[in-house]
Amino acid sequence: MATIYEVAALAGVSPATVSRFFNGTTVSPEKQRAVREAAAKLAFTPNKTARRLRKQSSEVVALLIPDIENPFFTALARGVEDRAQEAGFSVVLCNTDDDPGKELRYLQIAASEQMAGVILAPASDEADLGAIASLGSPVVAVDRTTPYPVDAVKVDNRAAGIAATTALFDAGHRRIACIAGPVGIEATEDRFLGWRQVMTARRAAMPDGFLQHANFRADGGHAAMQRLLALPEPPDAVLTTNNLMGVGALQAVVEAGADPARFGLAVVGELPFLFLTPRSVVQVRLPARHLGTTAASMLLERIGGDTQPPRTVVLRAELAR
Amino acid sequence: MATIYEVAALAGVSPATVSRFFNGTTVSPEKQRAVREAAAKLAFTPNKTARRLRKQSSEVVALLIPDIENPFFTALARGVEDRAQEAGFSVVLCNTDDDPGKELRYLQIAASEQMAGVILAPASDEADLGAIASLGSPVVAVDRTTPYPVDAVKVDNRAAGIAATTALFDAGHRRIACIAGPVGIEATEDRFLGWRQVMTARRAAMPDGFLQHANFRADGGHAAMQRLLALPEPPDAVLTTNNLMGVGALQAVVEAGADPARFGLAVVGELPFLFLTPRSVVQVRLPARHLGTTAASMLLERIGGDTQPPRTVVLRAELAR
């Protein structure tokens, strides 16, 4: 790997001039040509590590998501990537596995690697943003919020829960259970609250066991649905507060021999690749990609020096038909 | 961000001792304690950028995949990540979008960021590995091969194509079409060759139009299947050479009003989340995660200094039942 000194020597200029050339400062036309040619001849690429050490910042942003195998988050990642790319930033994706320990490690890496900023879908509400925030690196929370005063982009989760539950009522169901995510994740808790609000307003029964907590994956939804179906008086419909739990729940319904077209299923999120899904399944579409582009835009503004107080942007979910 | 000098000053030792402490060289117990306490008090984190500049290498590997929204590649990514993590390496994921231009950019970034190595699922067989390889950074190709002499991990794609096609024959189908990926991607071409081999051996007709090329995504498979169904004498079965094209093909079958349980569909790969799939769909399971762990292991060996000639590991696919 050629250095700036070798280019300078070959071009007959000083290293500073080479640096200026590559950073867009004014350099006389003839030296420009000399540098360009020398750089080409040596296949010179500026060493980003050295630049980063010197400038104390980089053009890389980190994106921390809880589950790279969840299509919701990959769509979100695409949004972030597209927006960041336009602005000349690279995105490195980190998979926290919904594990606060891993999350913390990645946050530290982001700091010690001098990332320009971090977009984070927190694995828990204890995500320690103190360290990274105090470094001055901007942070944007996405999909889920945190107690730390940072920018956030989220969905109107309660409205999503309300819309989904209402749709089940409209389809004639009354005994509606809820498979919610782990306790402590605001996003799905709000969706659950939407369910409870509708159930209460409609004076629908919410017997013990109608609220199940599960991990966010298909296996969690599957097990929860099995527990629901084993109830003495099982529900005739269920709301899952994310997409993958919906996948698992639907699978359990099918396995139990119930007719998935009659059993009411509502999902906050989209059942991935499931176009064979019974038409009866209610899906509340989440603007995953848009969450990503919005978060990236906010982060880029902060990186650009924006210092207004933290904002929270709320995006709307939309009932798919 | 505290530096090694501040820690040294507070601990009453030299910067070198602090460095040694954090790099596991022998330091006397008392100084160890002093350094540990000073570091804790200052919340010191070693600056990786400086370390990287000095050592000319990092503990980060880059993983370049063509489509982050394809579950096959995310499973592969999980494999890479798990293995790398065990060895203390971080993984940064880059989405090339099957675009040679993007791929090249990421390859350059990997070089100028002094990544410890690169695992690459090439977007095309022109992927220019010359630059990065000449830098001495090890490269492992995964899923797809390249003309460059680098380590590779792949699947026995022809066998996979043969198994899938044979299964369709065994189910009684004779008019079997093939939806293959873009020309130039060895992996899916080999699967197509498996199809042709079986068709030829069984003296089955392969009229014009029975071979369709499509992009790797669901929309490509969907369009290709529509073209097949519009043929004067349409096929009664089809093989798709990857998972997402299978999703699109199945969708087209359903939309066309054909009974997906009677129309033969075979997929090299797994239909993601599609447990509602008709039992009749043939799937040849690809060891996605295992591809990832194997590639990571090979890369780590190279990073560790292994200099044997490039190896290619071939993993077996397995007919799901």
Place this chain on the structure above:
DNA sequence: GTGAAAGCGCTAACAC
């Protein structure tokens, strides 16, 4: 507009 030189934070000889 251009060059000389200092220094970003760390590691690795090298001396002791």
Place this chain on the structure above:
DNA sequence: GTGTTAGCGCTTTCAC
């Protein structure tokens, strides 16, 4: 075992 010191490759004053 420990300290001193010279860079890694770049950017950025500061003179000219």
